[in-house]
Amino acid sequence: MTSFQIPARSGILPFQGIETLIAAGAIAADTPFDPDQVQPASLDLRLSDQAWRVRASFLPGRRKVEERIADVAMHAIDLPAGGYVMEKGCVYIARLQERLSLPKGLNARANPKSSTGRVDVFVRLLTDQGASFDDVDEGYDGPLYLEIAPQTFSILVKPGTRLNQLRLKAGEPAKLxxxxxxxxxxxxxxxxxxxxxxxxxxxxxxxxxxxxxxxxxxxxxxxxxxxxxxxxxxxxxxxxxxxxxxxxxxxxxxxxxxxxxxxxxxxxxxxxxxxxxxxxxxxxxxxxxxxxxxxxxxxxxxxxxxxxxxxxxxLTERPARLYGEGGSHYQSQGLKLSKHFRPWG
Missing domain, CATH: 2.70.40.10 (Deoxyuridine triphosphatase (dUTPase))
Structure with missing residues (x-):
């Protein structure tokens, strides 16, 4: 285990800060982390094999997410390795492979990955006793869940599919x-x-x-x-x-x-x-x-x-890795569809 020292400067944690949190056990997962999962200033989150089709979106309030799911679930889903089709116009909740045990002084915020937004899939992070979507309170210790609502296209997902990302923050960074x-x-x-x-x-x-x-x-x-x-x-x-x-x-x-x-x-x-x-x-x-x-x-x-x-x-410090190093689908982009599609031509 590695200890994690809260940065003196408020800001977003860079690549090396996220890796230190993983080494310290503040970010854990069901399976080993993928080599490219840590980004310059965020962490990709992965679907587990556990999901539910629900009849309504919700916030857990003072309850745990899975306690609240019991009120709105239509049926449980075991995501197979070969993939499962989430249909447009429907709402799903999936447990993510990652869980957090944040030290005091650290909070987090989630957002859809660019490739998710570009195919019109609306996703929002949920935490136990969470009062808002996508925001993770300072010191949160618990599992992570994702609301998934395909809007235009139905999508095929499987355990390990990455639909959103997490940004870790020390304190409350100033808006520059x-x-x-x-x-x-x-x-x-x-x-x-x-x-x-x-x-x-x-x-x-x-x-x-x-x-x-x-x-x-x-x-x-x-x-x-x-x-x-x-x-x-x-x-x-x-x-x-x-x-x-x-x-x-x-x-x-x-x-x-x-x-x-x-x-x-x-x-x-x-x-x-x-x-x-x-x-x-x-x-x-x-x-x-x-x-x-x-x-x-x-x-x-x-x-x-x-x-x-x-x-x-x-950022709290310059990242050890910049966007696009080692290749990127979207660096130097103009008008561009998501990486799932071949170039228009």
Whole structure:
């Protein structure tokens, strides 16, 4: 066992801090950790073989998650090694392989992985006695669960599938700055400005990289006027109008849109790791990909319109690994579908 010293500086723990927590037993798992599971400023979380189909989402409040599941479960699911199809329009709860025993002074926050958000799968972390989704209280000691709600496509998952990620924080990091993010509605490669999900597509295998023909799942959008009418209930993949750059000693989160700038939601997957889009990490010119879903009314987007906010926070120290080192599906990206799809061409 390795002891963990709470950093004197408030901030997000980098790669080496997360590895120290694992060595100290503050983060444990049912099975050995995968070699690439620790990211520059976050930890990928993996599904266990235990899940439930539920009739409603919930927060456990003062109870344990599995006590609350008993009130809403339709049936239990043993996720097989060969995979299980979670159907769109349904809600599931899965126990994760990882569990936490956080020391005082450390808290955590979860978010969908980028590849999860890009196929319109809504996921939220649950903890025992948790009062909110995705936030883990200081000193939490217990299991982790994931609410999974596929929206546009049904998905194939199995034990070990990674749908979300956890960011560990010492204290309450100061918000360094907040930047507005605009949308790019100019024609790019092949004249495409975005993609709209097909309502009656097949199943997305969440562990099959480059394994799907994008034409079976997406309708390309080609516009000439720099405007896009968002239809209620439809899901869109768009790109930011400006490049996104995350300094190597910071991390960022793209927050959902607020009502002051439009009645729609942008970006399920909010974490941007240190080094994203930087020369130092060989990622200059990286766009932010936007997952967009409107609410109850049609909404007309214009090129350059502000659609989200990017909030920057400090790390406790420079990470031993930067985003994109050893390869990445999304470094130096423009408008790009998730890694499950072959390039459009």
């Amino acid at each position: 700055e907040t930047r507005s993010v605009g949308v790019d509605l100019r024609a790019g490669e092949h004249g495409i400005v975005g993609y709209r999900g097909r309502r009656h597509a097949g199943v997305v295998d969440m562990d099959h990289i480059d394994g799907h023909d994008p034409r079976d799942f997406w309708e390309p959008l080609t516009l000439r006027r720099g405007e896009l009418l968002l239809d209620p209930g439809e899901f869109y993949i768009l790109a930011s109008s400006d490049d996104v750059e995350i300094p190597v000693d910071q991390a960022a989160e793209m927050t959902p849109i607020d009502p002051s700038v439009g009645e729609f939601r942008v970006h399920y997957a909010g974490f941007f790791d240190p080094g994203f889009g930087t020369d130092e990490a060989h990622g200059a010119g990286s766009k932010g990909v936007l997952e967009v879903r409107t609410h109850d009314t049609p909404f007309l987007l214009e090129h350059g319109q502000t659609v989200a906010r990017l909030v920057y926070e400090p």
